Amino acid sequence: MSTQTRSPSFRKALTGRSVGIRPPWSSEATIKSDCTSCSRCIDSCPEAILKPGPANTPVVDFSAGACTFCKACAEACPEPVFSSTDACPWTLAAQISDGCMLSIGIGCQLCTDVCDQSALRLDLRVRPVGRIAINQDACTGCGACLPLCPTDAITLGDYAHEG
Numbered sequence: 001m002s003t004q005t006r007s008p009s010f011r012k013a014l015t016g017r018s019v020g021i022r023p024p025w026s027s028e029a030t031i032k033s034d035c036t037s038c039s040r041c042i043d044s045c046p047e048a049i050l051k052p053g054p055a056n057t058p059v060v061d062f063s064a065g066a067c068t069f070c071k072a073c074a075e076a077c078p079e080p081v082f083s084s085t086d087a088c089p090w091t092l093a094a095q096i097s098d099g100c101m102l103s104i105g106i107g108c109q110l111c112t113d114v115c116d117q118s119a120l121r122l123d124l125r126v127r128p129v130g131r132i133a134i135n136q137d138a139c140t141g142c143g144a145c146l147p148l149c150p151t152d153a154i155t156l157g158d159y160a161h162e163g
């Protein structure tokens with residue numbers, strides 16, 4: 001995983017959510033109503049991708065790594081902030097903009113190579129160098145692809161996953 005750091009403006013651009021992405025199985029509403037800023041979720045994350053956000057409440061920093069959905073954050077929280085981990089962790093999926101290198105004719109497959117879900121695929125039917133096709137239903141929103149994109153063309157956005 002890249003250790004490349006990203007600016008605050010990049011993080012805001014991830015979803016357009018002004019405070020950033022909340023941990024899986026949590027929501028802005030439950031963070032606001034029940035989070036005591038105790039940091040147990042942040043301290044428990046083995047990937048170290050949870051950071052203190054507004055009022056020291058947790059936000060995800062994908063520049064530090066990807067979410068493995070290990071559930072450690074949800075299990076560490078003593079308050080009713082996290083919903084059942086049997087459910088879908090969040091409504092996030094990758095989106096790609098025209099800033100992709102392929103859009104200007106430069107070959108690149110960094111994101112397809114890292115995606116364990118095969119949610120990103122190089123569609124070679126699009127000339128001259130192909131285009132990244134995203135299967136948003138297969139995408140878990142893990143964020144592994146985000147820091148690898150040299151042009152910040154991939155973002156995570158809300159998506160209603162099937163099933």
Ligand code: SF4
Pocket residue numbers: 023024044045046047048049050066067068069070071072073074
């Ligand atoms: S599910 Fe695991 S990897 Fe993902 S944010 Fe929670 S503790 Fe970190």
Ligand code: SF4
Pocket residue numbers: 093094114115116117118119120138139140141142143144145146
């Ligand atoms: S967010 Fe994760 S699952 Fe989705 S396309 Fe990127 S690497 Fe694949």
